Amino acid sequence: MSELIFQEFAAGYSPGVMAVSGVSMRITGGSVTAVIGPNGSGKSTLLKGIMSFPGIHSRGSVTLDSSPVQSMNRSERAGRIAYLPQSPPVPAGLTAIETVLLGRFPHRSAWSSDTAEDTRIALDALDMVGASHLADKFTDEISGGENRLVNLAAVLSQKTEVILLDEPGSSLDYGHAAQLWKLLSDLADRGIVILATTHRIEMSGNAFDKVLLLSEGKALAFGNPEDVFLSKDLLSRVYKTPMKVRQSSPGSSWIVFPGSSE
Amino acid sequence: MKRTLISLVVLAVTGIALSLATGPLGLNAPGQVILFLRLPRILLAIAAGASLAVSGCILQAVLRNPLATPYTLGISAGAGVTAGFIILSGISLPIFLVYLSGTAGALAASTLTWFIAGRSQRDHSGLILAGVTVNLLGASVLLLIEYMSPASRLVEIIRWMMGDLAIAGYRRVLFLLPFLVAGMVPAIMRTGTLNQFLTATEMAESRGVNTVRERLLLLIAAAVLAGGAVGAVGPIGFVGLIVPHTMRRLVGGDYRRLLPLSALGGAVLMLWADIFSRVVISPAELPIGVILSLLGGPFFLYLLVKKPRL
Numbered sequence: 001m002s003e004l005i006f007q008e009f010a011a012g013y014s015p016g017v018m019a020v021s022g023v024s025m026r027i028t029g030g031s032v033t034a035v036i037g038p039n040g041s042g043k044s045t046l047l048k049g050i051m052s053f054p055g056i057h058s059r060g061s062v063t064l065d066s067s068p069v070q071s072m073n074r075s076e077r078a079g080r081i082a083y084l085p086q087s088p089p090v091p092a093g094l095t096a097i098e099t100v101l102l103g104r105f106p107h108r109s110a111w112s113s114d115t116a117e118d119t120r121i122a123l124d125a126l127d128m129v130g131a132s133h134l135a136d137k138f139t140d141e142i143s144g145g146e147n148r149l150v151n152l153a154a155v156l157s158q159k160t161e162v163i164l165l166d167e168p169g170s171s172l173d174y175g176h177a178a179q180l181w182k183l184l185s186d187l188a189d190r191g192i193v194i195l196a197t198t199h200r201i202e203m204s205g206n207a208f209d210k211v212l213l214l215s216e217g218k219a220l221a222f223g224n225p226e227d228v229f230l231s232k233d234l235l236s237r238v239y240k241t242p243m244k245v246r247q248s249s250p251g252s253s254w255i256v257f258p259g260s261s262e
Numbered sequence: 263m264k265r266t267l268i269s270l271v272v273l274a275v276t277g278i279a280l281s282l283a284t285g286p287l288g289l290n291a292p293g294q295v296i297l298f299l300r301l302p303r304i305l306l307a308i309a310a311g312a313s314l315a316v317s318g319c320i321l322q323a324v325l326r327n328p329l330a331t332p333y334t335l336g337i338s339a340g341a342g343v344t345a346g347f348i349i350l351s352g353i354s355l356p357i358f359l360v361y362l363s364g365t366a367g368a369l370a371a372s373t374l375t376w377f378i379a380g381r382s383q384r385d386h387s388g389l390i391l392a393g394v395t396v397n398l399l400g401a402s403v404l405l406l407i408e409y410m411s412p413a414s415r416l417v418e419i420i421r422w423m424m425g426d427l428a429i430a431g432y433r434r435v436l437f438l439l440p441f442l443v444a445g446m447v448p449a450i451m452r453t454g455t456l457n458q459f460l461t462a463t464e465m466a467e468s469r470g471v472n473t474v475r476e477r478l479l480l481l482i483a484a485a486v487l488a489g490g491a492v493g494a495v496g497p498i499g500f501v502g503l504i505v506p507h508t509m510r511r512l513v514g515g516d517y518r519r520l521l522p523l524s525a526l527g528g529a530v531l532m533l534w535a536d537i538f539s540r541v542v543i544s545p546a547e548l549p550i551g552v553i554l555s556l557l558g559g560p561f562f563l564y565l566l567v568k569k570p571r572l
Contacts, residue, residue, distance in 0.1 A: 053467055054474050078470030089326065091460035093515020102457060105469045110454045113518060151465075158469065 001029040001191045002161040004069075008060035011042075011049020015057045019045040022219040023060070025212060029161065029191035032184050032207050034198050034225075037214030038239055043197035044086060046214070047164045050195075051083050064162060078106035082158040086166040088151055090139045096150045097135040100125055103157035118157075125153040130179055144171045152180070156187075163187065165196040169203050181207035201229070201245070205253040213238060229254065263519060266512045270526045277533035278304055284540055303427055305435045307536045308529040309442050310427075310491040311501055315528025317488040318502020319509075319521055320449055323456045324480050325386040329565060331502040332488030334393045335481070338497035339400020340371020341489070345496075346407040346419045361437050365493030371396050372485040376478075385463070389481075425496035425551030427536050434494045441490020445483045449521060452480060456517040498551045500558025501528050507565060 003026065010021035020042025027033045035043045049058040052070050062069040064080060072080070082103070091099050100122040101114050108118070126132050129149040139147055148171055155163060168184070169177045181204040188194045188209070198204060211228040213221040215238045221228050226247070229235065235243040244257040281304050282296060314332055321330040333339075344367030348360060355363075372393075379392035408416055429435075449456075455476050458466035467473050488502065505527040506520065513519045532550075535557070539548045 048464070051464070051468055053464055074467070074472055075470040078468060081468070083464065083468035085462045085464045088462035088465050089460075091457075091515070092328075093510050094457075094460065095514070098514070098516055099461070102461060102465075103469065105454060105458060105471070108454075111451055111518060112454065151461075154465075 002065055002193050003028045004162060004193050004195070005063050006060070007062075009046075009049065009058065009062055010060050011045050011056055011058040013045075013055060013057070018057075018059065018217065020049070020214060020217050020219070021059075023212070024219070025210075025222045027193055027195060027210060029193050030188055031209035032181075032188045032194045032196065033210040033212060034196055034201075034204065034208040035212045035214060036198060036201065037220075039199075040216075041214040041238075042217045043214055044166050047083065047166050047195070047197065050164060051077070051081070075106060078158070078160075080160050081162040081164065082155045082160040084151060084155045084163070084165045084168060086170070090147050092140045093138070095136050095138055096131065096142065096146075096153075097122055097126065099139050099150050100153045100157050103154035106158060121159065122153070122157045125156040126150070128156060128183060129153045130176075145173060145176055148172055149176065149180075152183075160192075162193040162195070165194070167198060168196055169198055169200055172203075174203075177203045178205060181205055201254050202256045206247070206251060225254065226250075263513050266509075266523060267526075270523065270530055273530045274308075274526065274533065277530060277537065281307075281533060281537050284537055285544075298431055299429075302429055302432045302435050303536065304533065305432075306429060306438065306494060307427055307532040309435060309438045310495045310498070311505075311528035311530070311532025312525040313438070313442055313445065313487040313491040313528070314498065314501035315505035315524045315531070316446060316449055316521060317484040317491070319506040319517075319524045320456065320480050320484040320487075321502070322506055323459045323517065324477055324484070325390055326459065327386060327390055328507070329503070329562070330390065331500070332484065332492075333397065333497070333502075334390060335485055335488075336371035336375045336393045336396030336400060337368040337485065337488045337492060339397045339404070340367040340369070340374075341365070341492040341497050342404045342423060343367055343400050343407070344370075345422050346404050346411075349415055349418045349422065350407050350411045352415065358433065358437065361434065361493040363493075364496070365441070365489045368489035368492045369485055371400060372481070372489070376481065421549070422496055423551070424549035425498035425554070427495055427532075427539075427550050428547065438490050438494040441486050441493075445487030445490070446525070448479060449483045449487075452476065453517040453521050456480065456521065460515065496551060498554055500554050500561065501531055503565075504554075504558055504561050505531055507561075 005026045006023045009023040010018040012018035035046060037043055048056045050062055050069060058070060101118060104118040126135055129152050131149040134142055134146055169180055172180055184194050185207045208225045211225045213228050229245040235245060241259050244260050246255045282300050317332040321334055322328055341364040344363045348363050375392045375396045378395060379388040408419060411419060455471055458469060458471045463473050506524045509520055509524045509527050513523055535550055535553045539550045539553050542548050
């Protein structure tokens with residue numbers, strides 16, 4: 001089972017200033033890890049740092065099954081780690097299935113056509129996110145939430161060991177959000193490492209197995225959800241508002257009441 | 263897709279036949295007219311049309327802007343300024359060097375655009391704004407050149423800006439050939455990469471595309487294609503806008519289909535525009551740039567109103 005190990009990892013937009021730092025954690029396939037924290041706490045930068053995007057500088061190390069991620073070349077990384085940004089533009093002029101097929105790019109040459117195998121994988125991925133019915137629709141004719149699902153399917157069709165998702169649940173309705181986190185749990189059960197940022201603890205049910213809490217660019221806590229969420233005043237301090245976080249029974253969905261004191 | 267391809271091939275073949283047959287043949291040497299006037303003209307129209315269409319096609323993906331044309335990079339302004347300057351100065355250069363100067367100006371302008379955009383990390387909006395700046399700059403310099411020109415030269419400059427396919431012999435076709443190959447080959451090898459540029463840069467990057475290098479390579483290919491065409495036939499507008507959009511409607515946005523079909527579509531549009539330019543006010547010729555602008559202006563407006571698919 002794949003394993004992603006962070007040691008004093010830090011990332012930022014200039015070599016001197018790290019937007020997020022102090023991340024040391026070990027996350028394994030089979031678990032969903034959520035990155036939470038207020039706006040500007042460095043959640044997105046953390047994911048971008050792992051991907052070593054142009055213009056992003058990083059320190060410390062991330063290793064995937066003992067290979068350092070930062071020294072992987074692009075195509076090696078693309079074969080092992082997939083990434084879903086916060087709000088990718090709609091690739092207009094393409095249908096949903098063509099958009100999903102974009103995810104097969106790392107597995108073929110830069111101009112070759114899609115094989116029957118590629119199409120099968122893409123259709124499977126659309127099916128997994130519950131968007132099969134959109135296959136032949138143009139992406140500019142479907143809603144923002146539906147495009148979100150299509151992009152998620154594109155990421156799945158990349159068939160990687162690790163999937164990084166930046167706010168995957170944003171712009172999804174209750175039903176699709178629940179379906180998304182269920183899907184991420186299922187993927188984790190198949191041994192895939194899932195690392196997702198989110199602002200909405202309550203929208204995820206109890207899909208998280210681990211939580212990384214960021215505050216002002218520092219990793220503040222990492223552990224089981226109950227340890228982080230129920231730690232006295234921790235979330236209230238970080239979000240600078242009284243927070244009540246509850247679970248009606250162990251293992252049930254998390255409920256969050258921002259703005260109300262204990 | 264098949265129907266579009268067949269229609270384009272039919273239009274191309276009939277266009278070539280009609281173009282060969284259009285116009286007076288001269289009593290003495292009809293064979294010479296066809297071989298040294300009509301045929302090179304047809305080849306030039308095909309090569310320039312394909313170049314401009316593919317150039318626009320590439321830029322619309324890389325700049326992620328449906329209204330991008332080869333001129334978004336400042337190419338027409340650059341070519342206009344150098345050609346205008348040469349015509350004004352009255353230096354009698356070999357014709358080959360006049361073409362070359364148009365191309366050099368076009369490439370210089372797109373390089374300038376690239377460096378101005380450097381401050382904004384050369385993302386799509388930064389490049390577009392830089393291109394607009396370079397175009398404005400070029401237009402004002404050209405205006406100055408026109409103001410300083412004596413009337414006879416002014417006519418020449420304006421006539422050059424309108425585009426011209428009237429040639430004798432194969433020199434201009436041969437001139438354009440290396441640009442066509444140098445731009446077209448890398449573009450066709452990157453049609454899958456162009457598809458990746460339709461989505462977020464970071465998504466493309468995460469799928470293994472070296473976005474910085476590929477963007478530069480594709481911009482160079484687009485500039486080389488348009489620069490060569492501008493040098494050979496003058497700054498003819500709108501082929502790079504009309505063709506990719508029409509093709510997108512017909513065959514969708516997948517660049518593995520779109521790019522080759524746009525090349526064919528560009529050739530067809532240019533061929534037919536050239537035929538019209540020769541018959542509309544026959545026996546005189548209407549400059550091809552005038553016809554394409556008359557076609558392109560309303561089309562541009564249509565795109566603005568209709569919110570096109572990229």
